[in-house]
Amino acid sequence: MESKFVEPVLVLVLEPGLAGPLRRRIRERLGAYGGEVTAVEGTDRFYLEVRGEIAVLQSLSVESWSGVEKVISLGQELLHAAADPAVDSKGVEVGSVCLGDGSFTIIAGPCAVEEEQRTLRIASEVCSAGADLFRAGAFKPRTSPYAFQGLGEVALQILQKTRQETGLGIVTEILDPRDVEKVATVADMFQVGSRNMHNYSLLKELGQTSVPVLLKRGFASTIDEFLMAAEYILSCGNSNVVLCERGIRCAAATRQVVLDLGSVPELQKRTHLPVLVDPSHGTADSFRVPALARAAAAVGADGILIEVHDQPEEALSDGPQALTPDQFRQLVPQVHQIRAMLDDDDSAVTDDLVSTSGGEDH
Amino acid sequence: MESKFVEPVLVLVLEPGLAGPLRRRIRERLGAYGGEVTAVEGTDRFYLEVRGEIAVLQSLSVESWSGVEKVISLGQELLHAAADPAVDSKGVEVGSVCLGDGSFTIIAGPCAVEEEQRTLRIASEVCSAGADLFRAGAFKPRTSPYAFQGLGEVALQILQKTRQETGLGIVTEILDPRDVEKVATVADMFQVGSRNMHNYSLLKELGQTSVPVLLKRGFASTIDEFLMAAEYILSCGNSNVVLCERGIRCAAATRQVVLDLGSVPELQKRTHLPVLVDPSHGTADSFRVPALARAAAAVGADGILIEVHDQPEEALSDGPQALTPDQFRQLVPQVHQIRAMLDDDDSAVTDDLVSTSGGEDH
Amino acid sequence: MESKFVEPVLVLVLEPGLAGPLRRRIRERLGAYGGEVTAVEGTDRFYLEVRGEIAVLQSLSVESWSGVEKVISLGQELLHAAADPAVDSKGVEVGSVCLGDGSFTIIAGPCAVEEEQRTLRIASEVCSAGADLFRAGAFKPRTSPYAFQGLGEVALQILQKTRQETGLGIVTEILDPRDVEKVATVADMFQVGSRNMHNYSLLKELGQTSVPVLLKRGFASTIDEFLMAAEYILSCGNSNVVLCERGIRCAAATRQVVLDLGSVPELQKRTHLPVLVDPSHGTADSFRVPALARAAAAVGADGILIEVHDQPEEALSDGPQALTPDQFRQLVPQVHQIRAMLDDDDSAVTDDLVSTSGGEDH
């Protein structure tokens, strides 16, 4: 009988001289979870090649079984998010904008919706300066329960009006699976914040919709965890996921957050999903935002997410990291110029990808 | 007119020689948020003492305002969780057990409810070995959407039966605010896992109940953030919150997690809430669990949370960190013996607290 | 009598209602260390403004003294490294190259000197591709005592020859204060590696010379510690210090190292020293090096340090992060193009700096 699994997903290195009954026991236990095992005899030990459902097999913690010295994982765990070299990514459409289609997308706006006139004013400013989408939070996850939590439904109405007046698509944060339907009436794109990247109930709920999701990396999450969080949404049927690097926590960094721009080429190698960068949260300092936004363009990201406020000192949240409309207006052509330079220099991007394996064979 | 705010909560150090109109502007803006300002004239600059609602004033990011050189925060932000030296903590009752009343509580059980017979068997084992409460997850937050997610409602029924048969109170994880009512039919105590410490929608929902909550520290969260998460629950009306240190992520640590036992005296100084320690997640290695469990007792924690499985190699999740019932049985008297030693030596605990200020008064 | 200290360097916020004798005791103790104290009376407490030698006063841990509630530090601790807005940095000359004079400097070469012909070949390649200086280690700090430790004095001779043949200035690592004289016979610039940033004996010894020093940031060191390490060299009399960001350790990052590009604008705000970036160690993956090198240019760094090897797979150290000469040749024009774009757009850099205070000027 032919196996449906072509390649092994695990290879177990057994302990030297392991007795037959113990080997058998390991094979049986793998078999109980659908693992098809081929034993390969080495000099003094056996190697077991295991074919099967990688997610099931990996959850067995085989590396801690008696008689198993080491385990190598060979398989692809990302059933939906994985990069497919044979297929060009088409990008994710949000209103009339397409993220990840080769263009450089700029999402801008205040941290939170504060009041109607201010929101409309900022939206109008960022629109004329070149923003592609508008961001502003109606529901805000704050460290303190006593801090401003967002205007909630009132904010949703303001966002509705903002879209009507400016034509900009709306990106806004979702915190609670019970709010999905309500927020979807206004949002062109849901934002999942850093603190909710591991909120799998929320991710599953968003996976039931077809609304695009901007998924931010957890502030202490690895790339593997980040991609698996995307996989939660994708595996529920919503293929419109965009990743966003927003900085990770690190004791040595200024303000204890460091924007991990190295994650961009790493993610682009491993997934077909568009990758954005948020230099506002990634620096928490408005004075450093333009430099890091340019760096995001230079590193090859598909766009940026920038906080803009007309009076940063008066912002009800995150003021210290907001650019003024003027600062934003000055930044936009810089990032587009860097991006254009990279596009001209086709070879730049191509060759980076070609050298992916970490070394050519000469 | 008398102020209702006795002590200033912020002191602003203004820039030297700051002009009067700029000072006025700062005072007015503080006033707009209820801040009562007293200016104190220094040699070449002013200090502004600000009285008012600390949460409101702190959210203003005053440190980034023009003309403000530094800001000192003096106030107590923890309206409910703060330690009150005048009041002895009464502890949190869970069924017939009281956590934080001076006793040392042991919560034990498997990571997940896997099947009825196994669950009952493990419960019976940990009960006879000295566990005070039984833990096991019905809903599991897993990094991969393809890994075992818990048995859900079936598991709740098994837990129901487990309580009937063993008499042990049930501690089980809650992931979704929509499940609160359902899980509450079985749980004597909700567990909020590390990945959901920042899931404020869930915390608010739990705050609406009176069911005790075991709140685990986020794996990259500071003590301030941890206490504020507790404050979310407490401020909604549920005073039955127990904190649990479970290790923080660190590149240098073995398996990249380090149990922060230093958080225990720190939390005990700052809050009246009971503090537990989870050495299973804090080491991720069963062989290190007993040593760290003893350390948790020695450091003065109010109890421990221990994963126990009768066949760790066959566990569907977290097997490598589970103790066997025999290992658990051996551990129980050790932690109680250390705790008894501390209780005998009254002075030990007392003197640690007395020296809190980090220096003698001479 | 006039004080020589114009501005206070510390402000102590005393506890409310602190008794006179305790206040006097604090003032006396400050006085014993040269602190000139002015007491300012607030509503219910005193503020003490302290003038004096900041380094001395800061080492007193005043924040833990009885009666002191909070301490604010106002002074500039960087006596030599601090940015002086009134003075344009002239840069640091290394042979015929000047780092930090507005140009973008590229230092390239293999991790270690491996053998003469290979070293000369790589040097010739990077020279023709546009490198400004050549880097290669004669002495290598390796995690294992059994790994290749560098060719030592033989390597110094090869480096000597490399300079003669290519005309490139030589940057090479120094590990031991006893080797300073010997290495100085060959090096145009000493490199202090990440693991030795806190090796103050070495830094003091280098401070006795006038040879330029490329000081790499410790892999878990803060910006404050980094600048203070530079201050060790500067305060001994050697003003030729160049800083190099090379990535910091972080559990969440790929390969557990993240290049902290946000440190570049931060350092440029705080110091007049040139700032380079090392994307090779900052990614540890050759496939990500070009993207991060471009980002370093976009963020405004004064140059980059790049590992290049003609056969990365055969390198005796750090092969996986080395570019081939061809990859390097392709990268050089990209970084110069980004840099030129920034220079054209004068306003970009200027405005970033002007907005330093994180807020508008009202």
Next chain:
Amino acid sequence: MESKFVEPVLVLVLEPGLAGPLRRRIRERLGAYGGEVTAVEGTDRFYLEVRGEIAVLQSLSVESWSGVEKVISLGQELLHAAADPAVDSKGVEVGSVCLGDGSFTIIAGPCAVEEEQRTLRIASEVCSAGADLFRAGAFKPRTSPYAFQGLGEVALQILQKTRQETGLGIVTEILDPRDVEKVATVADMFQVGSRNMHNYSLLKELGQTSVPVLLKRGFASTIDEFLMAAEYILSCGNSNVVLCERGIRCAAATRQVVLDLGSVPELQKRTHLPVLVDPSHGTADSFRVPALARAAAAVGADGILIEVHDQPEEALSDGPQALTPDQFRQLVPQVHQIRAMLDDDDSAVTDDLVSTSGGEDH
């Protein structure tokens, strides 16, 4: 011909279907570094078992070679530090004290030698309270070059006198390889501080002596790196190395340092070297030191290192983490009591070690 290498140290998993010439090339390159290769044929790929010098083979970065999919390391890299289950550790003798022989050793004293009378007074206090060895720094590595750097040679004379008067052996820090001979005239044990764990020139120099070395873990170093640093000393001929866990840097921890007590059982599993714990640097808060010192005893450490100062507020360095002599006097019996409890309960320690593999043998 018989190989002198019994077990393979690396297993290479080649890419599926890798062509013969490429396989040959890999084998040849391994052979060039003394690797003896046995090819094992799997279903669709080859496994190469490689015997040879592990340090040499590991430095080749084989995992990045073309055609190599994964590499498993099987060998023991610690040639001297490795635990040998067949041999009981004899411990390290320092004067009349033996560390790691089953006793619990307490090393106490001020951070730095400040002046003669104070030093003698503190030494006399800690001696009568039960300290086994006296610690105090003559040379201090300080973040700022302007902070107190230690009294240097004057301090060495004071330490000499202290030993004469109290009989306590002296533990003191060494910063510079050029000071080894001088410090050895006074020190019964060298201390290598956290910042110098990676200062391999210093470690090699200490390896040339036979004076015991207390090697502190780097504040961001992994256990592997820590053991390799010990291996630098051991491989140079000095077998008297004692390890000391002192806390690692972590953004989430209070004061950004967390004492990694989980490293103690991990180190004890992997090495025969004694393991001490420094709760003073590991908390940086005197009020938390007693709790963490008790935890160090409970976790099974071979001793502790405690900072004691008679007037912590007046200490020239590290005052906030120093215990007073009275606090120290109270702590000593507690740690001994916990240790005695563990010794009585033989099974406690034994069983922890037996379960080392992380799973029962079924």
